[in-house]
Amino acid sequence: MSTFERYLTLWVGLCIVVGIALGHVFPGFFHAVGAMEVSRVNIPVAVLIWLMIVPMLLKIDFSALAEVGRHWRGIGVTLFVNWAVKPFSMALLGWLFIGWLFRPYLPATQIDSYIAGLIILAAAPCTAMVFVWSNLTKGEPHFTLSQVALNDAIMVVAFAPIVALLLGLSAITVPWDTLVLSVILYIVIPVIVSQIMRRSLISGGSTARLDALLARLQPLSLVALLATLVMLFGFQGEQIIAQPGVIALLAVPILIQVYFNSGLAYLLNRISGEQHCVAGPSALIGASNFFELAVAAAISLFGFNSGAALATVVGVLIEVPVMLSVVLIVNRSKGWYESAPAVARNSAHSRNA
Known part of the structure; x- marks a missing residue:
């Protein structure tokens, strides 16, 4: 990683602080930017997100789905989780903590909206930062690539129905047109554009032109990631400063969710005998x-100042500090992980094959 990427946590933290401060000092500017939307989809945010994820998607060869069979245990575990x-x-944690335990301490009119935001967040598996987390755990690159490609393919068709189902169970009316439009704008179009660009760049069989473009686009x-954070926290700056208690309460189910799901994936991989270099990125x-996508969908569905967006x-x-803590746990537990009989047995089989 470059020096810039190595200190990404620092830059993210600074952008969060800057965004909140700017949103508090210049609320009118952010309200004006927030009004630049079509069908409730914010155009400046869309442009930044496309700039951020298209370079990531350019790295993905969707023919890598053929690699799924090599890591079927890790793939199966990750898809299941x-x-x-x-x-x-x-949805269960949201109902338990936000809808019940913390209900007396939260604005009554926003309870359902908060739960909706948590559900939208959980229904969208990461596709960009996963490459960073996998690299930090010395993850198997082919597994990461094939898993991200498979998740993207599934998300195109599954994100909207799952969110609509769970929001419907939460007694919230779902505008299907806006939700589907968000999926098209933030997944389908970037995937199509990136794959067209990728094929044109490697049409001669060499990846030199693709590598050169990626080197220019990576910064x-x-x-774009940092600018997006400044923008998003600028939109929510007033709410964050005004509602620190709400922020803390909303963080509880998210933290439990992250550690529960990463721990579950890690343990299931260990039980199945998957290699540590696959189990690490699988857990992440x-x-x-x-x-x-989650922020964009929440803003599109409920508005910038909604509890869902918050x-x-x-x-x-x-996201970043918590995922870095999971990376640390995965790396430090490698010896314990590889001591499992199933892992040792499958590793020996792979060496002898």
């Missing part, structure tokens, strides 16, 4: 969120 556990466990991607993919922004607030 991402799609069969994570959204539903967050732009990180700058199973726990992290595609917060860009809940997803809290996810952004704690």
Whole structure:
């Protein structure tokens, strides 16, 4: 990683502080930017998100789905956690903490909106920062690539129905047109654009042109990430400063969700005998969120000043430091992980194969 990427946590922290401060000092500017929308989708945020995720998607060769068979245990565990556990466990945690335990301490009119934001956050598996987390755990790159490609393919068709189902169970009316439009804008279009660009750049069989473009785009991607954070926290700056107690309460189910899902994925991989270099990124993919899509969907569905938007922004607030703590746990527990009989047996089999 570059020096800039190595200190990404610092830059993220600074952007959060700057965004909150700017949102508090210049609320009118951020309100004006927030009004630049089409069908309730904010155009400046959309542009920044496209700049951020297209370079990441350019790295993904969707033919890497053929690699799934090599890491079937890790793939199976991650898919199970991402799609069969994570959204539903967050709905349960949201109801338990926000809808019941913390209800007396939260604005009554925003309870359902907070729960909706948590559900939207959990229903979108991370696709961009996963590459950073995987690299920090010395993760198997082919597994990470194939898992992200598979998650993206599933998310195109599954995100909207799962969110609509769970929000419907929460007695919230879902504007399907806006939700589907968000999926198209933040997943389908970037995937199509990136794959067209990728194929044109490697049409001659060489990746030299693609590598050169990625080298130029990578700084732009990180700058777009930081600018997005400044923008998002600027939109919510007044609310964050005015409601620190609400932020703390919303963070509780998110923190439990991250550690529960990463721990579950890590343990299931260990029981199945998967290699540590696969179990690490599997746990991180199973726990992290595609917060860009989640924030965009929440804003599109409920508005910039809604409890749903605030809940997803809290996810952004704690995403990097919490995921870095999971990276630390995964790395330090490698010896314990590899002491499992199933892991040792499968590792020996792989060496002898």
